[in-house]
Amino acid sequence: MEVVCPIAMQNNGTQQQQQSVETSATTGGQSPATCVSIATAAAVVVASSSSNNSNNIETPPTTPQQQSNIAAVAAATTATMPAMPKEKATTAVSFNNFAELGLKKERLGVMATTMTRMQKQQQQQQQTCGCGAASAVTTTTTTSTTTENNNNSRYGNSNRYLPNGHTSPLAAALASNSSPLPIYTMCCSQQELHQQQLRAQSQNTKLYIDAMMGSPSSSRNTSAATAVEPLTPPKKSADDYIFGRYIGEGSFSMVYLAVDVHTRREYAIKVCEKRLILRERKQDYIKREREVMHMMTNVPGFVNLSCTFQDQRSLYFVMTYAKKGDLLPYINKVGSFDVACTRHYAAELVLACEQMHRRNVVHRDLKPENILLDEDMHMLIADFGSAKVMTPKERTEAASQLSDRGRRRRSARSSDDDEDSEDLYYDLDDQDDLDDVDGESNDDVDGGDEVDSAYHSCMPRRRQRRPRRGSFVGTAQYVSPEVLQNGPITPAADLWALGCIVYQMISGLPPFRGSNDYVIFKEILSCGVDFPQGFDKDAEDLVKCLLKVDPRERLGAQDEFGYYESIRSHPFFAGIQWRTLRQQTPPPIYPYLPGVCKDEDFPSSFSVPGDLEPGLDERQITRLLGMELGVGSVGGSDSAAQKTAKTKNSFDLSDAEKMQRRQAQKTDKWHVFADDEVILKKGFVNKRKGLFARKRMLLLTTGPRLIYIDPVQMIKKGEIPWSPELRVEAKNFKIFFVYTPNRTYYLDDPEGYALDWVEAIENMSKLSYGSAATATSASASASASSLPATSSSNRSNSSSSSLAIVASIANSNSSASSNCSPTARRNSPAACRQQMPLGSLTAPTAASTTTATLAVTSASAAAAATTTHAKKTASN
Numbered sequence: 001m002e003v004v005c006p007i008a009m010q011n012n013g014t015q016q017q018q019q020s021v022e023t024s025a026t027t028g029g030q031s032p033a034t035c036v037s038i039a040t041a042a043a044v045v046v047a048s049s050s051s052n053n054s055n056n057i058e059t060p061p062t063t064p065q066q067q068s069n070i071a072a073v074a075a076a077t078t079a080t081m082p083a084m085p086k087e088k089a090t091t092a093v094s095f096n097n098f099a100e101l102g103l104k105k106e107r108l109g110v111m112a113t114t115m116t117r118m119q120k121q122q123q124q125q126q127q128t129c130g131c132g133a134a135s136a137v138t139t140t141t142t143t144s145t146t147t148e149n150n151n152n153s154r155y156g157n158s159n160r161y162l163p164n165g166h167t168s169p170l171a172a173a174l175a176s177n178s179s180p181l182p183i184y185t186m187c188c189s190q191q192e193l194h195q196q197q198l199r200a201q202s203q204n205t206k207l208y209i210d211a212m213m214g215s216p217s218s219s220r221n222t223s224a225a226t227a228v229e230p231l232t233p234p235k236k237s238a239d240d241y242i243f244g245r246y247i248g249e250g251s252f253s254m255v256y257l258a259v260d261v262h263t264r265r266e267y268a269i270k271v272c273e274k275r276l277i278l279r280e281r282k283q284d285y286i287k288r289e290r291e292v293m294h295m296m297t298n299v300p301g302f303v304n305l306s307c308t309f310q311d312q313r314s315l316y317f318v319m320t321y322a323k324k325g326d327l328l329p330y331i332n333k334v335g336s337f338d339v340a341c342t343r344h345y346a347a348e349l350v351l352a353c354e355q356m357h358r359r360n361v362v363h364r365d366l367k368p369e370n371i372l373l374d375e376d377m378h379m380l381i382a383d384f385g386s387a388k389v390m391t392p393k394e395r396t397e398a399a400s401q402l403s404d405r406g407r408r409r410r411s412a413r414s415s416d417d418d419e420d421s422e423d424l425y426y427d428l429d430d431q432d433d434l435d436d437v438d439g440e441s442n443d444d445v446d447g448g449d450e451v452d453s454a455y456h457s458c459m460p461r462r463r464q465r466r467p468r469r470g471s472f473v474g475t476a477q478y479v480s481p482e483v484l485q486n487g488p489i490t491p492a493a494d495l496w497a498l499g500c501i502v503y504q505m506i507s508g509l510p511p512f513r514g515s516n517d518y519v520i521f522k523e524i525l526s527c528g529v530d531f532p533q534g535f536d537k538d539a540e541d542l543v544k545c546l547l548k549v550d551p552r553e554r555l556g557a558q559d560e561f562g563y564y565e566s567i568r569s570h571p572f573f574a575g576i577q578w579r580t581l582r583q584q585t586p587p588p589i590y591p592y593l594p595g596v597c598k599d600e601d602f603p604s605s606f607s608v609p610g611d612l613e614p615g616l617d618e619r620q621i622t623r624l625l626g627m628e629l630g631v632g633s634v635g636g637s638d639s640a641a642q643k644t645a646k647t648k649n650s651f652d653l654s655d656a657e658k659m660q661r662r663q664a665q666k667t668d669k670w671h672v673f674a675d676d677e678v679i680l681k682k683g684f685v686n687k688r689k690g691l692f693a694r695k696r697m698l699l700l701t702t703g704p705r706l707i708y709i710d711p712v713q714m715i716k717k718g719e720i721p722w723s724p725e726l727r728v729e730a731k732n733f734k735i736f737f738v739y740t741p742n743r744t745y746y747l748d749d750p751e752g753y754a755l756d757w758v759e760a761i762e763n764m765s766k767l768s769y770g771s772a773a774t775a776t777s778a779s780a781s782a783s784a785s786s787l788p789a790t791s792s793s794n795r796s797n798s799s800s801s802s803l804a805i806v807a808s809i810a811n812s813n814s815s816a817s818s819n820c821s822p823t824a825r826r827n828s829p830a831a832c833r834q835q836m837p838l839g840s841l842t843a844p845t846a847a848s849t850t851t852a853t854l855a856v857t858s859a860s861a862a863a864a865a866t867t868t869h870a871k872k873t874a875s876n
C-alpha cells in the first residue's frame with residue numbers, strides 16, 4: 001500500500017533536524033499530535049517499501065529525510081496514555097526498511113551493531129517467523145529514552161522515575177541483562193507478529209506458571225524466555241500481563257493483580273472503564289491521578305506508576321502491587337492499634353506528607369483506605385484522584401487568603417458564597433474530556449463531580465466556572481473544615497486528615513462520626529472530638545493540635561516548607577528515628593485494649609462480677625474444664641449438670657424440639673430478630689470497637705447466627721459472620737473475643753459469663769462445621785491466662801486466633817513479617833506478652849485475685865493435659 005507522507009516527504013533537514021525530531025519526540029517538545037502524525041506517516045512509508053529490500057545494512061548513506069523517518073519511527077514507539085494516536089502510530093518497521101533507507105553504519109553507530117546481533121538472533125528464530133524475512137530493530141541507544149517508558153515522555157526527563165535511571169521495569173530488566181536488546185521488531189505481516197507474540201506469551205506464561213509451581217523446568221527455561229523477549233514490542237498493552245486475581249474496585253475501576261510476562265514482576269493494574277469515566281465525568285480525576293502518581297513515583301512511601309496504556313475500552317494504570325492491602329481492615333480487625341504501632345504509622349504518614357507537600361501536592365483524600373501497605377508493612381500512599389498540585393504562587397495566595405478568610409469569618413460568618421475564590425467546586429467543563437478518549441465525549445451526563453486540578457491552572461479556562469454546592473473533595477470523615485467551607489486549600493488539609501487517622505488508629509473509629517454526611521460535617525465544623533477513656537495522652541495532644549478548625553493553627557502549618565519539625569518533635573513521636581524509619585521493621589499490629597490489660601485507668605474493667613464467690617466453686621471448675629472436654633451447655637444454673645452429659649451437643653435439636661422452642665420464644669421481645677430460628681443463648685454484651693463500647697443484645701441462634709441488636713432503638717445492628725474459620729476465645733470471665741477472617745469482635749459480658757458464651761459458640765460451631773473447625777476452649781483459656789499451653793494442637797488453634805494480625809488480613813500468599821507472626825509470638829512469648837498484655841486475669845481484691853489465679857491455673861492445666869487426663873481431672 002502506498003501512503004503519501006507529506007511531513008516525511010517534505011523534510012529536507014539536516015542531521016540537526018533529525019536530532020531535533022528525536023528530541024522533541026523524546027521530551028514531548030513536539031506536540032503529541034504532530035509527533036504522532038510524523039511517526040505514523042514515517043512508519044507507514046518505511047513499511048510500504050519493505051518487501052523489496054535485502055537485509056544488508058552496509059548500504060548507501062541515508063538522506064536527512066530518511067533519518068527523520070527513523071527518528072519519527074522511534075517517536076512512534078513513545079506511545080503514552082495521554083496520546084492515544086501515538087499508540088496507533090506504532091506501525092510496522094522491518095529490518096529490510098533500514099537497509100532500504102541506506103543508513104550509514106557510522107551514523108547509526110550502535111544501532112548497526114545491535115541490528116547485526118539481532119540478525120543473528122533472528123536467524124535462530126526464523127522458523128517462528130515463517131515468512132523468511134528478518135525483523136527490523138531499533139536499538140536501545142537510539143531510542144532508549146523514547147521507548148523505555150513511553151508514559152513519561154511528556155514529563156521531561158523520564159529517567160527519574162525508576163531505579164538506575166530506567167523508566168520501566170521492563171527496561172530495568174532488559175538493562176540488567178546488559179545486552180542492547182532490540183526494542184521493537186516486526187515481522188512482515190501483522191498476523192504473524194501476532195502469532196509470534198502469542199507464542200512468546202504462552203511460553204512466558206508457562207514459565208511463569210512453572211516458576212509459581214516451583215517446577216525445575218522454570219529455571220532451565222530462563223534462557224528460552226530471554227530468547228523470546230526480543231519479540232515483544234516495547235509499548236505495553238494488556239497482552240503484556242497475565243491478569244490474576246481481582247484486588248478491589250473503585251467507582252469506575254477494577255484493580256487486578258497482574259504479572260508482567262516478560263519480567264514476571266507483579267503489579268497491581270487498575271483498569272478504568274472509559275465509558276464510566278465519561279459518564280461520571282471523571283476525566284480530570286483520572287488525569288490528575290496519573291500526573292500526581294508520576295510525580296510521586298520513586299518517592300519512598302508512594303505507589304509507583306510503572307506505566308499506563310489503553311485500549312478501546314479501558315485505561316490501564318500499572319502500579320506497584322501493595323501486597324498487604326490497605327490500612328483500614330487492619331484497624332477494623334484489631335479494633336485499634338497499640339501506641340507503638342500507631343506511632344510508627346503516624347510517623348510514616350508525616351514523612352509522606354512532607355514528601356507530597358514539598359512537591360506542592362496536597363492529597364486531600366488521606367484516609368486509611370488510601371494508605372496501602374507493601375510487603376514489609378510499610379505505607380504506600382495511593383489514590384491521587386482528589387489531589388491538588390499547587391504552584392508556589394497558589395500556595396502563597398492560599399496562605400494569604402486563609403488569613404483574609406479568617407478575618408472575614410470572624411467579622412461576618414455569612415459570606416460563604418465565595419464566587420471568586422480559587423475553590424474546589426468547579427463544574428466540569430464539557431470539553432474537558434480525556435484527551436485520549438476518542439470520540440466518546442458526547443456520552444455526557446450531568447451530575448459532574450467536584451474538580452479542581454493543576455490542569456486547570458495550566459489550561460485555558462473556556463468558561464467561567466461556578467462554585468458547586470453540596471460536593472467536596474475527599475471523604476466525609478476526613479475532610480477538613482476549610483474544604484467544607486469552600487476555602488482555599490493548603491497542605492494543612494492533609495494535616496487535618498493526619499489528625500483524624502491518628503485518632504482512628506488509637507481509638508478504632510474516625511473522630512467525626514454520624515449517621516449521614518450532614519451530621520459528620522456539623523461535627524467537623526464544630527470540631528467536637530471525644531477522646532474515649534484510655535486514649536493515649538500524648539496521642540490525644542497530637543490529635544488536638546492537628547484538628548484545629550483554622551488551618552493556620554494546625555501543628556506543622558507554620559513549619560518550614562515540606563518539613564514538619566513541630567510535628568516530628570511532638571512528644572508522641574519521642575523515640576522515632578525519622579531518618580531510618582522506612583528501613584526499620586514496623587512494629588507488629590497489636591490491638592490497643594486498655595480495657596483488657598493492666599491499665600490503671602481501667603480498674604473497673606478488671607472487677608470480677610459481684611455474683612461470683614471467692615475461690616473456685618464446682619460450677620466454675622466445671623465451666624473451665626468442661627470446655628476442655630467439649631461438653632456443650634448453655635449458660636444458666638443447670639449448666640454444670642448438663643456438661644456431664646457429653647453424649648449429645650445440647651444445640652443439636654430435633655425438628656420437634658426446634659418447633660417447640662420457637663413456639664415458646666414467641667413471647668420473647670428478641671424473637672423478632674431471630675428470623676424464626678431458635679434462640680440458643682442471649683444476653684447483653686458491650687461490643688467494643690477500638691476504645692468504644694456499645695451495649696448490644698447478643699443472640700446466638702440455630703442459624704447458626706450471632707446477631708447483635710441495639711437495645712435502645714431495638715434495631716438489629718449486624719451479625720458476626722459465621723464460617724468454619726470463626727474462633728472464639730475468652731480473655732477472662734467478662735471478656736471474650738470472636739475472631740472472624742476479617743475482624744475480631746471484642747465482647748464484654750458485664751454479667752461475667754464470657755466463658756459460657758465461648759462454650760455456646762463453640763458448640764454451635766462444632767455442630768455446624770464439625771469439631772475440626774472449632775478452636776478448643778482450653779487453648780482459649782490458656783491464652784487467656786497468658787501462660788504457655790503445651791498441647792500442640794491447642795497451640796496451633798491458639799495461634800490461629802492470634803491477635804498479631806498481619807497475614808490473615810493481607811490477601812497475599814507471602815508470609816507475614818516475622819516479628820508479628822504467630823510463630824514469632826510463640827518463639828518469644830515474653831516479648832509478645834510485653835507487646836500485648838492481654839488477658840491476665842487481674843482482680844482488684846485479694847479474694848478475686850485468688851479466684852482468678854486459681855482459674856488460670858486450672859485452665860492452663862487443662863490446656864496442658866491430654867484429653868484423657870483432663871477428663872480424669874474433671875471427674876476427680
Ligand SMILES: Nc1ncnc2c1ncn2[C@@H]1O[C@H](COP(=O)(O)OP(=O)(O)OP(=O)(O)O)[C@@H](O)[C@H]1O
Pocket residue numbers: 247248249250251252253254255268270303319320321322323325326369372382383385
Ligand atoms: N497498588 C495497589 N496495590 C494493591 N491494592 C490496590 C492498589 N491500588 C488500589 N488497590 C486496591 O484496589 C481497590 C480499588 O482501588 P481504586 O483506586 O480503583 O479505587 P478507590 O480509590 O478505592 O475508589 P475511587 O476510585 O472511587 O476513589 C482498593 O481497595 C485499593 O485498596
